[in-house]
Amino acid sequence: MTAPATVSAARRRRVGNNGPVVDKSLWTRKIEAEPEHSRRFLQRFRDMAAAGQDIAGEARFVDAMAPRGARVFDAGCGSGRIGGPLARLGHSVVGVDVDPVLIDAAKEDYPGVTWLVGDLAELEPATLAAAGAPERFDIAVAGGNVMPFLAPSTRREVLSRLRSVLAPGGRAAVGFGAGRGYPFEEFFEDVAATGWETQATFRGWNLLPFDEESEFLVAVLAPGVPGRSGGRSSRGFDAPLRDAHAPTTTRPRPSAGSDPMGGNTLRPLH
Numbered sequence: 112m113t114a115p116a117t118v119s120a121a122r123r124r125r126v127g128n129n130g131p132v133v134d135k136s137l138w139t140r141k142i143e144a145e146p147e148h149s150r151r152f153l154q155r156f157r158d159m160a161a162a163g164q165d166i167a168g169e170a171r172f173v174d175a176m177a178p179r180g181a182r183v184f185d186a187g188c189g190s191g192r193i194g195g196p197l198a199r200l201g202h203s204v205v206g207v208d209v210d211p212v213l214i215d216a217a218k219e220d221y222p223g224v225t226w227l228v229g230d231l232a233e234l235e236p237a238t239l240a241a242a243g244a245p246e247r248f249d250i251a252v253a254g255g256n257v258m259p260f261l262a263p264s265t266r267r268e269v270l271s272r273l274r275s276v277l278a279p280g281g282r283a284a285v286g287f288g289a290g291r292g293y294p295f296e297e298f299f300e301d302v303a304a305t306g307w308e309t310q311a312t313f314r315g316w317n318l319l320p321f322d323e324e325s326e327f328l329v330a331v332l333a334p335g336v337p338g339r340s341g342g343r344s345s346r347g348f349d350a351p352l353r354d355a356h357a358p359t360t361t362r363p364r365p366s367a368g369s370d371p372m373g374g375n376t377l378r379p380l381h
């Protein structure tokens with residue numbers, strides 16, 4: 112992982128001298144176009160918290176999945192809204208986000224937690240170790256629409272790298288809304304192609320069941336057993352496979368208005 116280029120019109124950047132070329136995350140491109148976006152995003156969550164609104168549904172969900180004192184990887188942690196409360200519950204949290212403004216806010220709001228600037232498409236256990244963080248985790252969480260903000264070309268890379276930082280028995284929870292450029296069907300194909308098994312799906316962090324009409328998806332993933340992709344097929348990991356939980360129709364999805372926090376009544380924030 113390296114700190115993101117701050118100002119660049121280039122769409123792609125090279126990591127190191129001979130490293131892979133990684134497309135910039137859509138979030139990075141957004142803040143290049145609108146430098147105040149991060150601060151507005153941050154302020155809205157701080158205002159909601161100050162007003163007593165519930166912004167901790169994801170943290171409660173992850174806490175229920177996790178053993179006590181778990182190692183939790185907060186992927187695209189932003190300002191620490193998910194990982195911060197989990198750390199206060201006694202978990203060992205490491206958060207990685209490409210946005211240095213949000214990482215600074217996480218450090219301010221939740222000191223004592225490991226918050227790192229980095230691109231998930233470049234995530235490596237060795238880099239985590241160099242930062243004094245665990246290299247393997249019991250739970251990885253990517254909440255709050257991280258997935259649709261990845262550069263589309265890096266989605267499978269990120270899913271693979273998240274799997275690679277899990278300890279044996281580890282699982283992941285991934286949640287994002289419909290109508291954000293990453294159709295759920297494609298997500299399930301990417302999940303199967305990167306060696307994950309979908310253990311459960313919900314339409315919110317409040318555990319309501321996922322169905323064809325759902326405008327939000329929360330997927331609980333575990334590393335799959337080779338030859339048993341999705342837990343329901345003998346096809347290999349490289350063969351994209353529609354997950355049995357995925358919608359079976361191609362009904363058009365709404366282009367806006369899905370609840371970014373999946374299960375609350377909040378309007379879209381990001």
Ligand SMILES: C[S@@+](CC[C@H](N)C(=O)[O-])C[C@H]1O[C@@H](n2cnc3c(N)ncnc32)[C@H](O)[C@@H]1O
Binds near residue numbers: 137192207
């Ligand atoms: C909508 S915010 C959600 C932040 C946080 N998870 C939350 O729920 O409050 C999406 C986050 O994904 C991060 N992100 C997007 N692409 C990323 C990437 N490739 N690597 C690391 N972080 C990324 C953004 O920087 C941003 O903080």
